[in-house]
Each structure stands twice: as structure tokens, then as C-alpha cells.
Amino acid sequence: MVDLDKILQDGKAIYLAYDHGMEHGPVEFADAEESIDPSYILKIAADGNYTGVILHKGTAEKYYQLLGADERNTLPLIIKLNGKTNIPDLEPYSPMVCAVEEAIELGASAVGYTIYLGSEKESTMFWEFGQVVRGAHKAGIPAIAWVYPRGKWVREKYGSDTDPELVAYGARVALELGADVAKIKYTGDRKSFAHVVKAAGRCKVVLSGGEKTEDPKEFLQVVKDVMAAGGAGVAVGRNVWKAKDPLKVTEDLKKIVFG
Amino acid sequence: MVDLDKILQDGKAIYLAYDHGMEHGPVEFADAEESIDPSYILKIAADGNYTGVILHKGTAEKYYQLLGADERNTLPLIIKLNGKTNIPDLEPYSPMVCAVEEAIELGASAVGYTIYLGSEKESTMFWEFGQVVRGAHKAGIPAIAWVYPRGKWVREKYGSDTDPELVAYGARVALELGADVAKIKYTGDRKSFAHVVKAAGRCKVVLSGGEKTEDPKEFLQVVKDVMAAGGAGVAVGRNVWKAKDPLKVTEDLKKIVFG
Amino acid sequence: MVDLDKILQDGKAIYLAYDHGMEHGPVEFADAEESIDPSYILKIAADGNYTGVILHKGTAEKYYQLLGADERNTLPLIIKLNGKTNIPDLEPYSPMVCAVEEAIELGASAVGYTIYLGSEKESTMFWEFGQVVRGAHKAGIPAIAWVYPRGKWVREKYGSDTDPELVAYGARVALELGADVAKIKYTGDRKSFAHVVKAAGRCKVVLSGGEKTEDPKEFLQVVKDVMAAGGAGVAVGRNVWKAKDPLKVTEDLKKIVFG
Amino acid sequence: MVDLDKILQDGKAIYLAYDHGMEHGPVEFADAEESIDPSYILKIAADGNYTGVILHKGTAEKYYQLLGADERNTLPLIIKLNGKTNIPDLEPYSPMVCAVEEAIELGASAVGYTIYLGSEKESTMFWEFGQVVRGAHKAGIPAIAWVYPRGKWVREKYGSDTDPELVAYGARVALELGADVAKIKYTGDRKSFAHVVKAAGRCKVVLSGGEKTEDPKEFLQVVKDVMAAGGAGVAVGRNVWKAKDPLKVTEDLKKIVFG
């Protein structure tokens, strides 16, 4: 049985995501200097009682692992298994850099994997995610799918990667491939996001936080809509650690998510 | 010995297929809203006494697995091992997202795999299906081949993917590769379909239901022709769960298939 | 030690080949309707006392395996390990669809593998055939190489795939890669075929029967020349089961091969 | 636990790198003839008390392995696991030529792997380096990442491979992928290099020595800046063994690195 409770609280989730150093480069930390230090992020995650912190294996091993046992017990680790830089502009594919077993050895309570839906390398990612789900479920931990439509065919056929039908397609694929949680982008309105949640069925849907919004309220409103639409929570990064007061935003988010 | 009886009744088959969420997206459920919910489909399959329900591993684990033991005993599970979206327009190839052993652990009585006959990636699919047959037969369960001619060379050489000689070629390939059942499209007339059945030899042929026909009688006539031509049954999806009364259509189908 | 005697009689061979359903499609059976049924072919092979029948794993499992033990003891099974359709026009490559161990489990006394000499995918086939030879010889059974020069470079450099020097090259490659028997096309005259046989050294050479000749005598004359040139026999298909009287042709062939 | 102390002294490092024969060819030794002989280099490394010597597996086995046990105890071996020539001008990728286990059998205290950041083959290298880190950390030895931005996209997007943001990106990727030490190029000034060191976090940063500078003082100044910026040391090659007095340069370097 997959133990989903470790990364949920009352069935809801608020994850602090921190893989931006790999995906976008340290330039992402430029306007919030402390955020370049994983220890700083881990402190926010611990103090804010996040239901999980999302790291690559390197930061997990060199920072999360060195926390005290108590802190680790309170703050579940989610390891992102694949990653890439944004330098080569190819049809998107993000290779596995950490095995499921390795993630478990590093103390992960769940694993994540990014699928670029519609990419010309979709078949490789489907195959790999199939392996991830199998490994995770054998070990009894959840597999989280980051489902991001991207690539030439998405542009040609849908125009936008937040097209509601496309996002719903991604959520459904997550369900059918065996994901326990799907991390996806907002579709722009509550009604269409409710359809996305429906398409995902028993696969929980969490919002992918995305870029920092100028006005924090704007982001909070999106989270409200996501929850109202049946979403299970949010995976947030920049909207927290680029905020003036990360713990304040955290509290605001938790009020919305946990009610 | 391969146990084909589990997914047959008196040597005949009526399968409820439900992999459309992955293959076509939830847009496929738009004109029959309830059908987006796998529980709804499983209820049809159980109430209609289908000889099998075809799911991807995710829906199998999160829905079929949670049925009661009795329901699972009555309704055999067929797991589709490979899948893809319809977003990238490439030479068709559908990667493995579930291993045979995994399918068996999830309770599958048979496994299915799609071969896009004539695709430029045919060699990869032949190799993979070879592995599927071996794994399935070692475990004593049947391997079902979805054989769909597709791709540039099919268009250039045959024009239509229901060209009788081409469909017969696919049926024959299923036999020679070790499939126990071939799921294929209708050729348009009874005589040519009889040739297809002959080409498949001891590999049973079931009709691939395809898109919902406007008039249900049209579809029922095709099934009649298939059975008259020596077919073993039908794998149906949209013509059932998009129907006004799915169980009524089911009864009509069963009368034709089981006589 | 490799047991070559099981598929030879007095050091000579007459094999009935039946992989045309996969390689060319059932259209190949059009002008000899019964030949679409593997049982019909197996009866010819058994009644004609062939030194081996060549099948893909599917037909082996569903037809040869169901013969009585006596019939199987008398008629050795040779499983073709790789196969492809003739639909996509690519640089030729035929993927493995059956493992050596699987073939042995199905009762094979020998295994065959097609190498498209000179294809741009030659390196993949050389590697795979290397594995086949190793697996077969470990199990003590012979490995047969179908060596067919083909592809863009063969056309450009040799013009014809029966160019004597090219065919001799193929025979030699079979020897050096470890094949026990090479199945190759006729070069057109006895003298050049004797050179082919010499190039193959201790690897036995059997004629690849090819398309049905209009006049049966024409084909019989080729077999005579092959034997006179030092060939070990013939692998025949269409020239037998498309004949008016397959057993009569068989007897004629045996007289030539076994003298 | 990873034993980083074996290749550090007081937390600092000075490595003698000697993989130029593979990467650039023996032409690299032309202006310092003795340097073509690995024994000569090993003598410099031993006499200079380097905290490690970097070799490919061949030179490790045929030279380092033949040193006395005492010498080997004093001079840690770092094996470079991947390598390539500079002949084909392709999107850069350097294949594994030595497994982690093999390196350990040859006496390695650490292993190194080159990642060409931004190359179109980045995903292959990320995957492989993921495996390297896992193997090394399982065995308790450090994994060192050579991180060199290179290829078409680097040229197009950054112009120079020493662009400070790009170098910092590389350092960060090393951290997130699990490297214990990152070997990178100088960014040109102390301030930007301090940013690089910060981006690398708990992954130590050593300077990649690069080409011999005309004036040795120029190189020493760079090392001073690197150390002032928080670097952990230097991996030097040509600036030592192409120097008139390699041990003199070594002493100068050690004064800067160890203070």
C-alpha cells in the first residue's frame, strides 16, 4: 500500500519546491539573495510546517540529511528524480539523475518526476515514469508527476500550455500512468480547473506555484480557486522565498489550503 | 500453458476498453460526462458481465484494485502495457509503461500491447511485444495484440488503415509473434474479414470497436458480420459508454457475440 | 559441442521455410489457399520427412507444439528469431522477437537470424547475431544465418544482391561470426557458387529457395548446381507449397540433395 | 559517509591533473618533452605532496599501481571516469571508459566525471553522473564534477564559457546532482567567483588550471583570487609541468592554497 499520508495533512498538501538552481540557474535567486542557500530554504520549510520539501538528491544529501532527526521527522523529503538545465533548446526531456532506491536511502517520503507532455521525447518519459511508479509503489511511497505540456506540438496544437483541455489531458495521463499526485499549472479559472481535478480522479492535484506574482494576493486568489475546484494543495517556491516575509505568505497559504 | 479461458466465455469475448483518457485525452468523455469516472465504467463492466475490462495500470491500481474480491473475481482485468498521447505527430510508437510482472501483481488476467504496424518504429514494437509474449506466457496469461497499421508508409502503400489485405497482414503478424488475441479494425465487409480471421489462424480475432456510430444498429451490424466471419468477439468502449443506455447496448452485443 | 546432426541427414539438409506471413503478408498465400494454414504446412513437412521446419515463435507455439511427441521427434523445429514486415521502406533491420532460450523452451533444435549485409543497421545485426551464436552454442544447438545483402550501399556498390563476390562475402561473414549454416541466394552459376561455398569454409551453405519459379525444373536445376558446387542443401518454401503437388516436388528435391 | 578528507588537506586541495594525452593528444607535451612520461608526472605529484593526482584508468594501472605502497598512501589517486579526443567536432559528450568499481579496484580515493553543461547531450551526462555519484557515495568516496559549459547553445546564449552567471549555473548543477567537488574555470574576477562559490554551497569549488599562462605570476594571481573568493583549491596541469621548475610553482601554489 502506498503511504500518501506522510506527505499530506488532513488530505491536503503544501510543498516547498526548491529545484530552481538546476532548472533555471542561480539567477533565480538574484532578487532574494538568501534563497541561494539551501539551509535558508529548509528553515522556512521547517518553521512553516510544510507537508514536504522538494529537493534534488545533491541538496538532499548535503543539507536535509544533516538536519537533526526531529527536524527530518517533522519535514518530509520529496526528491525530484529527474532534472535538466534550461540551456539547450531541444524538445524537452529531463533525465533521471537519482534512482527511486537512492531517494529512499536519502530519506525521501515521496519521489517526483517531470513529464513534458507532448514533447517528441514523451515516450522516453512515459517509460521512465512507469519505472518510477513501480519502484515507488513497491517501496510503499507515493510517486508525484510534474506534468508540464511543452514542445513544438503543444505550441502548434494548443498554443498555450495552460489550455484547459490540455491541462486536463495532463492530469488524466498522470492518473492512468499511476501517479498519486499531479503537480500542474493553473488553467486560469475555477471551472476549468474543476474539470482538471475530475479528469485526475483519485490522483490528487496540486498547483504548481510558478513565477512570483507582483501582488501576493493574486497568487493567494489562485490557490483559493484551486482549492475550491477540488485541488489538494499547492507546491510553492518563488512566491514564498522571494516574498518579503516568507512565513507570513506561508501562513496565508495554509489558511487557504487547510481551511 | 496459457490460460485463455479466464478472459473468454464459451470461447467468445466481450471486453470493455477504457484507455481513451491516455490515448485521446478527457475530451473523449465530453459528450458522456459520467464516463470520465473510472468507477462508472467499472460498474458498467461488472453489471454487464463483460469478459474483461481493459485499463492502464494507474486506473487499475486506484479503481479496479479497490473493488471487492468478488467483483474482481467476476470481472477479469486486462492491463494495457503501453500507451501514448495523441499530441506529438511522430511515426507512431507507444512505450511500455507497465511491466508484465507488474500487471500480474495488479491482478491482470491478461495483458495488451499496441503495435503500430508499418510504423518506422515497428522494429522497437516487435522487440517489445516479443518480450511481452514471453513474460505473459511464462506466467501463463494471454498476450493481446492491438494491431493498428499506421504511419507514413501505410498511407503511401495502402492509403487506408482498413485495407483488407493490410488488416489481414496485421492479424497474421499477431499470430506469428505469439499473440493469443488480436484486436483489429473492421475491413468493411464480411468476406474480407473472414480472410483476416483465417490469416490469424489460432490467434483469436476481436473487433476493435472504434468511434461511436451515430446509429447503434450500424455498430451492431458490424459485430454481427465479425462474428459471422469467425471473429471471437469485440472490444468495445465508446459505443457502450457514450450510449444512452450502456447496459442495453451491452445486452444487444452479448446476444450477438454469445448467440 | 554444437549438435548439427539433428538438423541434417547424412550431412545434408532440406528445410521447409514458413515465415512468409510475417515477412511478406498473407498475400503470399493467395495463389495456394491452403498454405495460409500452418497445419497444412506442418503436414507437408512431416510427410515429406524434411530435416527441419522453419517457423516464427507464434506458429511454433500454437501449431508445432501441439503435434504429437512422435511427430515432433521426427520433424526438427528451427525458430526464426527475428522478423519484420515489408511495409516501411527503411534501411533493412529485423528485430529479435524471440530469445534463444525461449526458442529452446519451444522445442527448437536450431535457431535462425537474418542479417541484411551492408545495411546501415548492419552493426546492430552483427551484435545481435553475436549474442545469438553465443546463446545457441552454449545450449549446444546450431545458429543459422540468413545472409541477405540489402540496402542503399549494396545497390550503389554491387547493383545486384546476387553479385557473386557479394554473396561470397556474406557467406564468409557467416563463418567468421560463428554461424553453423548460412542460408543464401543463388549466384546464377555453379562456378561462382562453388567459390561461395569455399568462402564459407566449415559453415554449411544452404540455398535460399526464393520465389516460385514458373517451371519447377528451373528450380530443381538450381538445386542441382548448388549441390554440385558443394552446397549442403536447400531451404525451400514457395517452390513447395505453391506447387501443384508439394510432396512430388519434395521427392524430386530429396533425390537431388541426398542423391 | 563520503570520505572527503583523503583528497583534502586542512579542507584545501591541490590536484595534479594529467588527462591531456587523451583530451588533447601528445601534442600537448611538445614544449615540455619529459611530461609525455607519466612517471615524470607522478614524481612531481609525489615530491610536491599534491593532495591528489588525476589520471585515466590506463595510466593509473600501468604507472600509479606500480608505485610502492608508501608512495600510493601519500599520493591519493583520482580517476577520471570519462574521456574523449578533440578530433570530432560534435556536440560535446565524453563517454564513461571506467566504472566506479573499477576505479576503486585500481586504488582511487575519488572519481571524476566531465559534464559539458548545455551540450545537446547534457541529458546523457546528467544520467551518467547520477550513476557515478551513487556508485561513489555507496563506496564512501567523493565524486568530482568537471563542469564545462560548451556547445552550440552555450555559444548562442552566453557567448563565452566563462560568463559568470553560466559558471555559477554549472557550480549549482554540480551541487544539486550530488558532486562533492566541482572543478570549474575562472570567471575573470574575484567578486563573480565568490558568487560561483556561493551557488555551489556545500559542494567544494576547485579552479580548473587551464592553459599555461605566459607569466606564472598571472596564474598565481588567479589562484589567489579563487582562494579569496572561497574556493577550496586548484586542479593544475600545464601550469606546473610546462613550467621551468615544476616544484617551485608547486611550492608557490601551496603557499596560496594552504596559506
Next chain:
Amino acid sequence: MVDLDKILQDGKAIYLAYDHGMEHGPVEFADAEESIDPSYILKIAADGNYTGVILHKGTAEKYYQLLGADERNTLPLIIKLNGKTNIPDLEPYSPMVCAVEEAIELGASAVGYTIYLGSEKESTMFWEFGQVVRGAHKAGIPAIAWVYPRGKWVREKYGSDTDPELVAYGARVALELGADVAKIKYTGDRKSFAHVVKAAGRCKVVLSGGEKTEDPKEFLQVVKDVMAAGGAGVAVGRNVWKAKDPLKVTEDLKKIVFG
């Protein structure tokens, strides 16, 4: 420890190479008819007391293996692990057709592998040769690298594949990849070849015999130069078995090599 002595005599080597049937086709035997027969070559090798005979696995199994134990003890077998035809004009790559373990089972005292230095497929060959060295050294037998610069980039950057700096590069790569012996072409003069030998360090260098020279003395002079330059010997083929008196040439060669 690698046992190099089995394929050396007083530290020197004279190998009879016989893989031309695969690499160039039997056309290579046209002007010396008996040479098409591996038995004939093995007799020359045995009578001439060669320090090794180089065969592909097929000829090893069907000819060398059938020699008496005494003959096999006297004549060491070197198996060429990879091979290809000269038909497709692609960037050169020669796939593995025999595993190291398989070669050892066939009685090999050493294994050989061809690296086409500078080919666009160099990375695959480096990886494979890495595996070969590891397997061979684990079993205690030498790994011999055939290092032949070839392909588009060699032509563009060096013009000739016997460019002295390029040949030296190849010799160095053999050393760094772990080869015990490098088989390379002559650079044209003694001085540059001495540089090649120096670049190879403790990896022994043997001359690749190449095409038959019109005047045998020409070839003998090259061997003299190679030995004077520090070479360890010669791997000869056509210059022996295409000679009028192969054993006479052999004696001449041995006088030069063993002194």
C-alpha cells in the same frame, strides 16, 4: 595481473592476422587462393611459430578449436572482438560480435578491439573498449587496441590517417584507455614512429602490416624501422600469406623482430 608473456617472446611479438574475410571480403584472398582456407593460415602460423594468431570467433571455434592441444598450446589465440564489412560507407564503427568471456571460453590468450579514432561514433567505441579492458584484465589477459584514425573529421583535420601526430594521439589514447598493446600504422619514418612509441608509454606498440607491398624488402624495411624506433613487433597478414613463400617471409620478419 595481466599475463602479457603468453603473447610475447622475449618481450617481442609477431602476430598473424586473419580477419580480412570479414573486414574486406573474400576478394582479399583472390590473388593467393589457398589463403581463403583458415586451416592453411593456421598451418603457417604454427609452422612459423608466431606468437599469436588473430581470428574472429567463428574461425576460432571451427578451426583453431579443432587443432590438437599441443598445437594450441604452442600457438596463442587472439580473438578480435569486433568487426564489420566494408559495404556501408558510414562514420566507422565496428560492433562487438564476441564477448570477452566467450573469447576466453574459446581459448583466447588475448582479445583485440578496433577503435576508429576520431569517428563520430568514437564515444561508443571508447565505452565498449573500456568494458573490454575491464573484462580482460579481470580475467588476467591482455587487451589489444587496433587504433585506426578514420572518418570525416580525420580527413578534414589531418588529411592522412598516418599523420605522425595523429598516430601518436592514437597510441596515447590506447595507453590511457588501458590497452596493453596498440596495433597501429606506420608513420612513414623512424623518428616520428619513435615519438609514437614514446606516447604509448608502457603500452606496447606493434605495427599494423597493411596491404601487401610489391617488393617484400620494402615491408621488411618498415619493420626494421619500427623495431629501431622501439616497437614491440608486428601484426602481419597479407604480406605473409600473399607472399610466394610465407614461411620465408616469416623467417625474415622474425630475424628483424627477435634479432
